[in-house]
Amino acid sequence: MKALTIQIGILGRINVGKSSLMNFMTNQNTSIVSSVAGTTTDVVHKQMELNPLGPVTLFDTAGIDDASLLGEARIEKTQKAFDSSDIVLLMCETGNFGNFEKSIIKKTEKSKTPCVIVISKTDLKKPDDLFLEKLKKYTKYILLFSAFTSNRDNFLNALKKILMEILPDNYIENYLALRNIIKKGDTAVLVMPIDLGAPRGKIIMPQVQIVRHILDLNAASYTVQDTEYEIALQNLKTPPVIVITDSQAVKRIVLKTPADIKLTTFSTIYAADKSDIVEMAKGAAGLNNLCDGDKVLIAESCTHHASADDIGRVKLPKWIREYTGKNLEVKYMSGQNYLEDIENYKIIIHCGGCTLNRKGMLSRLNKAVEAGISITNYGIAISVFQGVIEKVLEVFPEALAAYKKALKFQF
Ligand SMILES: Nc1nc2c(ncn2[C@@H]2O[C@H](COP(=O)(O)OP(=O)(O)OP(=O)(O)O)[C@@H](O)[C@H]2O)c(=O)[nH]1
Ligand code: SF4
Ligand SMILES: [Mg+2]
Structure with missing residues (x-):
């Protein structure tokens, strides 16, 4: 890793939409967007929190395809941004992937920098299968993007999924929410x-x-x-x-x-360090939406010796029934065979997962999220039962907002 935060360089031809992507991702107008070719003349960088991966720095660069339009100094700066990128987002428009793009791919291969191709302006022209097949020769990471019609959450989630695969383990593991x-x-x-x-x-x-x-x-x-x-x-x-x-x-x-x-x-704090506090908070809202007959899974990732008033087997099933006042079917599961019949559950309340690494915990969480099932952890659920969840989430404003939004959505 070249720096404490992961550095993501946005590269591509002049006018391809690099500054638009930067602004879309950061949700701010950091970079000037214009139809005038060569608008971005200097490297613009902006840090953002890409939950749950941590802080990333995005570099918006000057288009570097036509050297005659740009001064040497600008090209040099863009080259520097490339050199300090841990990951490159190479932008191209549908049908326009030529020698320039191939030269960037070559550079990424040489420097062993993972490369994601972002096809821009898909509202104007969507890529056909032939074009996608052509790109797949260069990288398996391809995203479709439109600054006007893409959904920000969906785009960032797709990018995060790729980053989870390509980022080194120590970057993912050493997340420090505090x-x-x-x-x-x-x-x-x-x-x-x-x-x-x-x-x-x-x-x-x-x-x-x-x-x-x-x-x-x-x-x-x-x-x-x-x-x-x-x-x-x-x-x-x-x-x-x-x-x-x-x-x-x-x-x-x-x-x-x-x-x-x-x-x-x-x-x-553990949910933030070990998994994704925003998803866990969103999942917690699901505790307010249970009906008679719903199935609840209480999942533990290790098989520890249970005490008489064991939290997973005894206390949580009792508390969730008391809190909801509903006749719920609560199942307890521990160990590795998690989520074999995931679609049957309305909500999963997971233990902290102290015996799992972060990737392991995130993969369990993602399985639930992808299946559209609410997931939260023991402690967050207890804060809901005790009526203090909003106070507890205040230190993670994004998680609090997600909890409130999910609640609103339900009622
Ligand atoms: N229809 C459409 N237009 C876009 C999209 N993204 C960018 N544009 C337009 O394309 C033009 C260039 O966008 P920029 O984001 O400035 O492109 P850039 O790659 O940063 O350009 P330079 O800095 O000049 O190299 C602007 O007129 C944008 O409004 C898109 O997704 N769809
Ligand atoms: S929190 Fe740790 S000790 Fe407790 S059930 Fe989960 S993995 Fe086991
Ligand atoms: Mg620009």
Whole structure:
């Protein structure tokens, strides 16, 4: 990886629609779009959050097909943008894939830079099978795009799917949701009740990982049980930048926390780190839309020894029935054989997936999303049951917006 964020260079002939794609993806008018050929003369870059992959930097470049129209300096800058690209989006219009495009493909092959071909202006002309077959010789990653008629979510989702395949594992794995919330020198209060479900003498993995992330961010964490929470708040000279609590104590902790302090749960942060918090939040809205007879799947990715009041087998089935007041068919499943009969379920409530890597968890989530089934995780579901979900999601504004939108859609 050439930088901390993934660098995506948009290349293509003059006037092919590069600046339009950049503006479409970032949802901003960062780059000037015009029918005058050679409008973009300098490299324009813009950072965006491509949830759940993390931050990416897009480079809009000057068209580089006709050197006579451009000064040497511009060509050099576009070449530099190419050199620092981890991925190239090569734009072409339908029917117009010639020596120029082939020379870019050659360069990407030489530098081992993955290349996605984006066919532009498809509202004017759609590619036929012959043209698509021709392009497939160069890359299996082909996207169709129109700045006027493409749906932004659909386009970004298709691109994300490709990126998931081509990005190196360490980029996907090392996502740190807290980096947008906690800064160097900040203090976070962590609330970890020691109840019957807590393992003797240990702190569970998601909590340990979050303590480590806070250390990585050069910030401080102050760990207490819920019984000492108020004293902890009083002891701090300045209020914490965030309170992160165990999900089962969340309602109690929200009630004891001043409204202007950010508050979320370990499970919410874990969902963002391990999978896609926006999809998980959207999925949580599905808990408000269950009817008698609906099937609910409670899925765990490891087969741990269950205690008498096990959360997946005992507590969650009880809470979801109490919350919805419906006669639901709740099935529990653990281990590898996840989602063999996925289409039968209305909603999946998944464990945190601490034994899976991020790619594994995202692939489970994507299977559900593609089948049109709501999916969320244990802790997020508990925040819904306890009536504090909107407070808990405030630290992830995009997820909160997705939750509210999904709710509206249902009623
Ligand atoms: N119909 C249609 N027109 C488009 C589309 N995308 C871009 N255009 C038009 O094509 C022209 C060029 O678009 P730009 O986005 O400026 O293209 P560019 O590749 O950045 O151009 P240069 O910077 O000059 O190389 C403008 O008139 C756009 O409105 C599209 O998807 N459909
Ligand atoms: S994989 Fe899931 S069920 Fe197993 S310990 Fe981790 S969170 Fe719990
Ligand atoms: Mg341009």
